[in-house]
Every structure is written in structure tokens, then in C-alpha cells.
Amino acid sequence: MTTNWQQLRSELNHDWLKNVYLRQLQAFVIRSRSSRPDRGRMREFLQADFYAWRARRPSIVALLDDAERALSPATLFDEAPLSACAELDQAWLRIIIHELWLVRRPVREWCESGRRALEVVDVRFEEASKGIGCVCDLDLEQLGGRLGAFEALSEAILALIHRISAFPHEIEVV
Amino acid sequence: MALARVLVIDDDLGGATGGRSRQREDFCLATGLSDVTGDVVVEHIPDPIAEAVFLRGQRISSGSIENDLDGILGFLRDGWRQAPRWPLVLVDLHFRTGRTTVSGTAEGRLEDRLPEEYFGLKLLERIGSDSGLKDLPIVVLSSMDRNRIERHLSDLGALDFRDKSLLTKESMGALLEEHGLLEDDVIVGRSVAMLRCLRSARRRSKLGNDNVLVLGETGTGKELLARYIHRTSGREGQYVPLFTQGVPETLIEDRLFGHVKGAYAGADKSAPGAAELAQQGTLFIDEFGDMPMAVQTKLLRLLDKNIRESQRLGAPMPKRLDVLVVMATGVSSLMTDGSMRRDLMFRAHLDSALEIPPLRERKEDIPILSRHFLRKYEARFNAEPRIFTEEALEWLCLRPWPGNVRELERTIEQAVFNHRGLRVLSVSHLDLDAIASSPWDSPRKGKGAGSPRIAAVESPSQPGTLQDLWEALKAVSVSEVSPSELTGSLESLQERYADLALRLFKAALVATSRSTVAHPEGEIFIHPAMKLLTGDSSLTASKAADRVKKMFAASPAISAAMLQDPALKTAYDTALRLRPQRSSRAGSKGVS
Numbered sequence: 001m002t003t004n005w006q007q008l009r010s011e012l013n014h015d016w017l018k019n020v021y022l023r024q025l026q027a028f029v030i031r032s033r034s035s036r037p038d039r040g041r042m043r044e045f046l047q048a049d050f051y052a053w054r055a056r057r058p059s060i061v062a063l064l065d066d067a068e069r070a071l072s073p074a075t076l077f078d079e080a081p082l083s084a085c086a087e088l089d090q091a092w093l094r095i096i097i098h099e100l101w102l103v104r105r106p107v108r109e110w111c112e113s114g115r116r117a118l119e120v121v122d123v124r125f126e127e128a129s130k131g132i133g134c135v136c137d138l139d140l141e142q143l144g145g146r147l148g149a150f151e152a153l154s155e156a157i158l159a160l161i162h163r164i165s166a167f168p169h170e171i172e173v174v
Numbered sequence: 175m176a177l178a179r180v181l182v183i184d185d186d187l188g189g190a191t192g193g194r195s196r197q198r199e200d201f202c203l204a205t206g207l208s209d210v211t212g213d214v215v216v217e218h219i220p221d222p223i224a225e226a227v228f229l230r231g232q233r234i235s236s237g238s239i240e241n242d243l244d245g246i247l248g249f250l251r252d253g254w255r256q257a258p259r260w261p262l263v264l265v266d267l268h269f270r271t272g273r274t275t276v277s278g279t280a281e282g283r284l285e286d287r288l289p290e291e292y293f294g295l296k297l298l299e300r301i302g303s304d305s306g307l308k309d310l311p312i313v314v315l316s317s318m319d320r321n322r323i324e325r326h327l328s329d330l331g332a333l334d335f336r337d338k339s340l341l342t343k344e345s346m347g348a349l350l351e352e353h354g355l356l357e358d359d360v361i362v363g364r365s366v367a368m369l370r371c372l373r374s375a376r377r378r379s380k381l382g383n384d385n386v387l388v389l390g391e392t393g394t395g396k397e398l399l400a401r402y403i404h405r406t407s408g409r410e411g412q413y414v415p416l417f418t419q420g421v422p423e424t425l426i427e428d429r430l431f432g433h434v435k436g437a438y439a440g441a442d443k444s445a446p447g448a449a450e451l452a453q454q455g456t457l458f459i460d461e462f463g464d465m466p467m468a469v470q471t472k473l474l475r476l477l478d479k480n481i482r483e484s485q486r487l488g489a490p491m492p493k494r495l496d497v498l499v500v501m502a503t504g505v506s507s508l509m510t511d512g513s514m515r516r517d518l519m520f521r522a523h524l525d526s527a528l529e530i531p532p533l534r535e536r537k538e539d540i541p542i543l544s545r546h547f548l549r550k551y552e553a554r555f556n557a558e559p560r561i562f563t564e565e566a567l568e569w570l571c572l573r574p575w576p577g578n579v580r581e582l583e584r585t586i587e588q589a590v591f592n593h594r595g596l597r598v599l600s601v602s603h604l605d606l607d608a609i610a611s612s613p614w615d616s617p618r619k620g621k622g623a624g625s626p627r628i629a630a631v632e633s634p635s636q637p638g639t640l641q642d643l644w645e646a647l648k649a650v651s652v653s654e655v656s657p658s659e660l661t662g663s664l665e666s667l668q669e670r671y672a673d674l675a676l677r678l679f680k681a682a683l684v685a686t687s688r689s690t691v692a693h694p695e696g697e698i699f700i701h702p703a704m705k706l707l708t709g710d711s712s713l714t715a716s717k718a719a720d721r722v723k724k725m726f727a728a729s730p731a732i733s734a735a736m737l738q739d740p741a742l743k744t745a746y747d748t749a750l751r752l753r754p755q756r757s758s759r760a761g762s763k764g765v766s
Contacts, residue, residue, distance in 0.1 A: 010287050014268075018317045018339035019186060020197065026342075027200035038217050041199065161339075169322060 005070035006169065008063055013164040016056060017157060024049045025154045029147055046132055053125050057118075063164070064114045068107050073171050074098040101172070110166055117160040124153040176542060177208065178355035178364055179225040181253065183246060183297070184266035184315065184338075185239075188230030190214045191278040198228055206343035223347050224355060227260065231297070232269065232280075239280035241269050241293045243300060251306050259538070261364045262353050266338070267294035267316035267323070289322040298330035309366050311353060311373075315341070333373075352376070360402050361395065362546045365536035374528050375399055379407035379498070385477055387462070387522045388502040390530035393580030396502035397460060399530055403500055404456035411455025411497070416448040417688055418459070423466040428487055430459075431472065437488025449476055449484040449495060456498045462522065463503035463514060470515050477521040533575040533582060540571045540582065547583050548599075551590035555738060560590075560597045569601045584684075591739060665729075672729035676736045679725060682707040683741045698744045700752075715752060722749035 028045045031037045069075070074094040076082050085093070102108065128149040182188070187198045190213050199217050202209050208222035211229075229249060233242045253259060268287060270280040285291045294314060301307050314320075314332045317339040327335055336349060350356045354372040355364060361372060378386050379402075386403055388396045397415060404413040418426050432447030449457055459465075465473065475483040475492065477499060485492035501522055533540065544562060552559055562570070575581050589603045596603065682703040687696030704718035705711055713721075726733040726746055737743050 007284065007287065011282075014317055015270075022339060023197070023200045023204060027203045030203050034218075034220055036218050036220070041196075041217065044196075158340075165319065169319065 005063070005066060008059070009164060009167065012056065012059055012063060013161060016052075017060075017164075018161055021049075021052060021056075022154060022157050022161065025150060025157065029150050029154070032143055032147055032150075050129070050132075053121070057122075060118060060160075060164075061115075064111055064118065067111050067114075067167055068102075071107065071168060071171060072098045073101050073173055076171060076173075105168075105172065110163070114160070114163040117156070117163045121153070121156045121160050124149070124156040128153045176545070177222060177225050178262070178350060179210070179227065179260050180207070180262045180264055180350075180355070181227050181229060181250075181260035182207075182264045182266075182315070183229045183231045184264070185230055185232055185269040185280070186266070188228045189232075189278065195228075201338075201341075202226065204343065205341050205346040207346065223343065224350055231293075232271070234274060237274050239271055239274055241271055241296075243293075243297065246297060247300060247304060247307075250301065250310065251304075254307060254310060259366070261311065261355055261366070261369055262350070263310055263312045264315040264336075265294050265297060265312055265332075267292040267314060267318050269293040289318075289326075292318070292323065295323065295326050295330060298326075298332060302331050309370065311369065313349065313353075358402075360398055360405065362543050363536060363539040364542060365531070365539045367531035367536045368539060371399070371528060371530055372402065375403050376406045378526075378528065379403040383479055383482070383496060383498045385479065385521060385523055386498070386500045387524055387527040388500060388530065389527045390502070390504070391532045391578055392504060393578030394530040394532055395579050396530060397458065399528065400456070400458040400500040400502060404458075404498070407456065407498055409455050409498055411453050412451065413456045413458065414448045414452035415458040416460065418461050418464065423468070426466060427469050427472065430469065431484050431486055433487035434489045437486070441488070444486070447484065447486065449497060450486075450493065452495075452497045454496050456500060459499065459501045461503060462501035465514075467513070467515075470518050474515070474518060474521065477518065533578045537571050541567050543579060543582060544570050544586060547586040548590065551587045554740060555591050555594055557590050557594040558597050560599055563598055563600045566599055566601050566604055569604065594738075669729040669732050672725065672732040672736075675725045675728065676732065676742060679703065679707055679722070679745070680736075680739060680742055683745055687741075698741050698748070700745045700748050703745070719749040719752035722746065723753060 024045055028042060028050075031042050074097050076097075077085065077090050077094055082090075128146070130146075130149075132143075132146075187195070187201055189195060190198070193214055195214050198209060198214070201207070202219055203217065206219065206221065206223040207226040208219045208224070209216045209228065210225045211227050213228075229246065231242055231246045232239050233245060234240075250263070269292075270282040270286055271293075272281040272283045272286075275281055286293070289295075294316065298312065298314075301310055301312065312332050313334040313336060314327060315336050315338045317337055320327070320335050320337075333353070334349070336345070341349075347356060354361070354369050361368075363369075363372075375386075378384070386400075388399050390396045390399075400415070401413060416429060418429070421429065428447065430447045430449055432445050432450055433441050434444045435441060448459075472485070475481050475485075476495070476497075482495045482497065483492035484495050544567065548560065548562070551557070570582070570585075577584075585604055589599055593599065593603050683698050683700070684696065686702040686706055687698055700722055701713070701715045701718045704721055705713050708721070722745055726736075726749075733746075737746060
């Protein structure tokens with residue numbers, strides 16, 4: 001389970017958010033400011049790439065919601081050798097180990113801070129999308145005045161990336 | 175200046191679908207790299223800072239994408255053997271493998287993401303063990319968490335780690351600058367040998383105030399490297415060079431440590447030495463290997479970084495200083511002939527000296543250096559912008575250049591100065607030996623055509639040598655020419671004399687110039703230059719000024735052209751200042 005969470009995080013945070021979506025946003029802002037903008041590439045972004053956030057968002061929410069459970073040392077009972085423990089023992093040991101882990105590690109704060117960062121991205125995304133207007137016209141002048149919203153979205157995404165990256169990369173035994 | 179070229183090995187950026195790579199386009203736009211891979215249609219990058227070749231490093235077969243270690247190594251070996259080499263290679267860590275998805279990317283396997291299994295690390299390991307790729311400079315470029323592989327990175331010889339997703343044009347520029355790949359107004363060169371030297375220099379400059387010894391042949395640019403060290407050190411004080419060549423032994427100590435009032439006859443006021451002037455900055459001591467024994471003893475306390483004391487002549491107490499001391503000398507000067515104290519050599523860190531490669535070992539820098547000097551002297555002489563022919567560049571690259579970069583610079587300076595109106599420089603404009611031996615006495619049409627020997631002195635627009643002048647003079651004296659022909663040739667003869675004399679004088683000015691803080695490229699002094707030119711050591715300064723004025727007076731036309739040269743202009747102005755009362759022909763005819 002933990003492996004799946006780590007893999008999901010890597011795919012969402014590293015592969016997509018960091019290396020694709022953030023880079024696309026930054027490139028869009030640079031193109032918009034260019035004296036020779038690639039309008040075709042800008043349209044592609046506004047028509048498809050930009051809205052990928054809405055499609056990927058639920059996965060990020062799920063990732064944050066699942067972090068406490070997936071990263072808990074209690075999951076060690078899912079695999080050998082601890083999976084060999086009697087079910088009765090496992091039941092109380094899982095709870096105690098999980099609680100001790102929560103005392104030592106501010107996992108809920110990490111999750112909460114991740115959710116807050118996600119909310120900021122949502123707000124910035126809506127603000128940026130309001131300024132897009134009609135993509136077929138691609139009014140660069142009008143767009144130029146709205147670039148601040150795209151930059152703010154980039155910053156918000158960067159903050160979210162940092163929050164997601166801050167989760168441990170393996171189960172920490174307490 | 176030509177942009178540096180970097181190689182990027184990355185599965186995402188190296189891949190392309192349908193003749194496009196959107197991820198690469200976005201990366202290039204954000205980082206200011208111009209894609210020269212040639213496999214995709216590229217987008218215009220405004221003001222690129224470097225060129226980039228992208229390599230995926232994977233092969234696709236039977237619907238599966240696998241890493242291609244041998245393919246990458248083969249590509250690296252081929253590219254590393256021939257120009258244009260990449261002076262920097264950026265390597266990704268995480269390469270996705272497995273089944274090909276509809277978008278053309280790999281599905282990814284679990285092990286691809288395990289830090290200990292990163293393909294980038296395996297690649298680094300293989301490169302490190304390949305003797306043919308020993309000097310390949312590698313920076314890891316990844317958005318993976320570096321903390322988990324920190325130890326591997328240093329073990330495997332990576333120079334640096336950069337977060338790929340956070341790279342901007344500014345941070346890419348800083349990375350390139352850090353590795354000596356951006357245009358530099360102090361040091362020009364991207365050969366492996368030079369970049370290795372600059373890398374060592376940067377490291378040494380950041381080691382606080384430790385001494386640095388620079389070794390190199392004449393003309394390699396030891397002083398420029400000292401300036402570079404000062405600049406990269408970030409030290410707040412100024413850079414103070416001390417040139418001791420030709421300075422009497424008794425004066426070296428005074429120049430280095432200064433004196434107090436009354437320290438010796440004529441010391442009517444206190445003056446700091448170069449060491450004190452370099453407080454919180456950098457002191458550069460040239461010709462360190464030729465330092466007199468008496469000064470070596472006093473230098474010991476200055477070179478001891480735990481003491482760093484400088485004592486002015488006549489002062490009762492030494493003064494503690496915070497200086498970075500850079501010393502330079504030719505390799506042969508430090509041979510153990512007993513003239514250098516062993517403890518001084520120890521404190522100068524002879525064992526870890528920086529060695530500037532001679533030009534013959536960095537031939538791939540010759541085109542860049544040549545174009546750099548071309549731009550420099552076009553601007554200085556207000557000359558037409560020009561290019562080299564391919565043959566000329568080839569010729570420049572094939573020469574042995576025993577005088578190193580200085581000799582190359584002089585050759586190009588002369589070529590620009592002698593041919594200010596040209597837009598293309600060919601071998602004949604550069605090959606001074608060939609020019610010297612070329613027949614000047616070829617028959618010319620028009621005036622004097624019937625007397626080839628007299629015709630030889632009629633075209634002062636071409637440069638000549640003393641031998642040409644001598645041949646021409648002999649011809650005038652022995653030829654059977656009519657008086658009218660002889661009279662008609664005198665003006666040309668005078669022009670030839672003025673042309674040659676002023677060129678020789680320019681060479682003497684350059685040879686006797688001294689680099690100072692105010693004149694880093696050399697301060698002009700007419701007195702020693704004229705002494706050198708005439709071989710008359712008893713020549714006084716005023717007599718030297720008179721001779722300068724006389725040379726300029728020989729031909730107003732030639733003088734006017736020559737005065738465009740800043741060194742000659744400075745010399746002429748100095749001569750006029752020293753001897754204003756006796757107006758010269760050049761001055762009276764409006765030469766300025």
C-alpha cells in the first residue's frame with residue numbers, strides 16, 4: 001500500500017505537477033511576453049493543458065487524504081514478518097504504533113498544510129481561468145494584463161509541490 | 175561570441191513524437207537554451223544563452239522502452255573526440271522504462287523510481303570508469319529528491335546537482351557561468367583544459383585567503399587568471415598587481431611593502447606598498463620565481479596565511495593584513511636552482527599550483543579567441559566588422575603559437591590595424607612571415623612603372639619591414655634613374671620610413687608597457703620605449719620626446735593614420751606635453 005502511495009506521489013508530484021504542468025505554465029507566461037509568441041502553442045495550452053488541473057485534482061486530494069494511513073508504521077503489519085502476528089495482537093498494536101507515530105511526527109499538520117496549499121491552487125486557478133477569454137481570438141493584449149494571475153498560480157503550485165515533497169519517502173519506525 | 179553547447183541526457187526531454195517535443199520546447203523556453211538536436215521543429219528562443227543537444231538515452235523495441243547505456247556511452251565517446259564538444263553534460267536521474275503508452279512515453283516500472291536503481295547513477299558510474307570520458311564535466315539535472323542520493327553523487331564524480339523543474343533562464347545562466355560557459359570579459363575559452371583550470375581557480379578562490387600559485391608559459395594569461403580568481407573570490411578590496419620584471423632589486427621591496435617617511439634618502443613621505451593597497455582584496459605578484467633573496471625573507475611573513483604581516487621600510491612594527499595572494503611565474507623559473515627558498519615555495523603551495531595550459535594544448539579555443547580579439551580590435555581601431563575565411567581560421571588553429579594567447583592577440587591586432595577597411599581576413603592578412611618575405615618590388619602600373627625598384631616605395635598603404643625599406647633605399651642609390659623620378663619617389667620613401675618607424679615604435683611601446691590598476695592592458699611610457707628602439711640607454715626623457723615628434727613629423731599622412739592607434743596617440747600626446755615648445759611638422763599640419 002505504501003509503495004502504491006509513494007508511486008502515486010511520484011507520478012503526480014514529480015512527473016506531472018513539477019515536470020509538466022508547472023513547466024507548461026511558466027512557458028506560457030514567457031511566450032505571452034515574447035515579441036514573437038508561438039500562438040499555436042499558446043492556444044494548445046489554453047484549450048487543453050491548462051485544464052488538466054481539474055482532471056488531476058481529485059488524485060491529489062486522494063493522495064493527501066491517504067497519506068496518514070499509507071505512511072503509518074502500522075502498515076508494516078500488512079507485510080511479513082509482522083503480518084504473522086495474531087490478529088488480536090495486531091489490532092491493538094496497530095493503534096498504539098500509529099498513535100505513537102503521530103506524537104513523534106506532525107503528519108496531520110503536513111496533510112493539513114498540503115490541503116491548504118491545494119485550496120490556494122484552486123483559488124489561483126479560478127482567477128487565472130477568468131482571464132482567458134475566447135481562445136480562438138487569443139487577445140494577447142488582454143492576456144498580457146492577466147499574466148499576473150498565471151504567475152500567482154505557478155507560485156501556488158510550487159508551494160503545493162513543496163508540501164507534497166515534504167512527506168517521508170519511506171515508513172519511519174518509531 | 176558563439177554560444178556554448180551543452181548535452182542534455184533525459185528521457186522526457188530527449189524524446190519526440192511526430193516531429194515535436196512539447197516538454198523540450200517548454201524547457202528550452204524557460205531556461206533560454208536553443209535546441210540544436212535537429213530531430214524536431216524548434217521554437218524561436220529569444221536571446222538564448224547556450225545551445226543544447228538532447229539525447230533520450232533509450233531504445234524502443236517490441237512496444238517496450240528500455241534504457242540504452244551502451245548507446246549513450248557510444249554517443250558520448252564519439253562526441254567527446256571531435257569538436258564542437260559539449261563542455262557540460264546535464265544528466266537526468268530517473269528514466270521511465272516499460273511498455274509504451276499511447277502518448278509514446280514509457281509506462282514506468284517500480285524499480286525505475288528506487289534511488290539506488292536510478293539509471294542516471296548507473297550512467298555516472300559507467301562514465302567514471304571509462305578512461306575515454308575521464309574529464310567529462312557532468313551536472314545532475316533532476317527533480318527527484320537529492321537527499322536520498324547525496325553520497326552517490328559525490329562518489330560518482332558529479333560536479334553539481336540542479337532541480338530540473340525549478341531551472342529558469344537566470345539559474346541556467348548562473349550554472350553556465352559557474353562552469354565557465356558564458357561569455358567572460360576576462361577569460362575566453364571553453365576547451366576542456368581551460369575549463370578544468372578555471373574550475374580549479376574558482377575552487378581555490380573560495381578557500382578564504384589561502385595563497386594561490388599560478389604557473390604557465392609566457393603569454394598564457396597568468397595575470398588574467400589572477401584577475402579571474404579575484405573576481406570569483408568575492409573579496410571586497412581591490413585587485414593590486416605588482417610587476418617586478420625590470421624593476422631594480424632595491425625597489426621591489428619598496429613597491430611590495432611601502433615605506434615610512436625618512437626610510438631612505440628621498441623618501442619624503444610615507445607610502446603604502448602593493449600588499450597594503452590590496453587589504454581585503456587580492457595581491458598579484460608577477461614573476462614570483464625571480465624574487466630577490468632579500469625580499470623572499472620578508473615575503474615569508476606575508477605568505478603565511480596565519481600571520482599575513484607586511485612591514486613598510488623603516489617602520490618599527492609590521493601590520494596585519496587580510497589579503498589573498500596570487501603569485502605567478504613561468505614553469506622553468508621554479509626549477510630547483512637554489513634561488514628560491516624552500517619554505518617560501520611550501521607557503522606558495524607549489525604542490526597545488528594552478529597550471530594554465532599553453533595555447534597548443536587548447537587549440538579548440540583558437541576560433542573563439544580569434545573572434546574575440548577581432549571584435550576587440552575592430553572596436554579599438556574603428557574598423558569594419560569582418561570575418562575570417564575558413565582557411566584563415568584553419569591556419570590560425572594549425573600554428574604552434576610559441577608566444578601563446580599574447581602572440582595570437584598581437585597577430586590579430588596587426589591584421590585589423592593593417593587592413594582596417596577589409597570585411598574578410600584571409601591567411602595572407604594574418605601570416606606576417608609571408609608578408610615579410612613577399613616581393614614588394616613587383617611592377618606596378620602608372621607612375622614609376624618603368625622603374626620597378628622605385629615603384630617599390632610608392633605604395634605606403636601596404637605594411638612593410640625594415641628589409642623592404644633597406645632594399646628600397648639601396649635601389650634609389652644605385653639605380654639608373656632620372657632626377658625627376660628620384661625626386662618623385664622621395665615622398666613615398668619618407669612615408670615608408672614613417673610607416674616602419676612608427677610600427678617599430680608601437681612594438682617598443684607595447685613591449686615596455688606596464689599593467690597597472692588604472693591601465694590593466696598596459697600603461698604606455700615613451701622613454702623606455704625609445705630607449706629600447708634606439709638601443710641608447712643614455713637617452714634622456716626630453717630627447718626621447720623629441721625623437722617621437724620627429725617620427726610623427728616624417729609623413730603627415732602616415733601619422734594621421736597611425737594616430738588612430740591608442741598607444742601611438744598616447745605616446746604622441748605625451749611627447750607633445752613633454753616638449754610643447756618645439757612644434758612638430760605633424761602638429762603644425764593638424765595631426766591630432
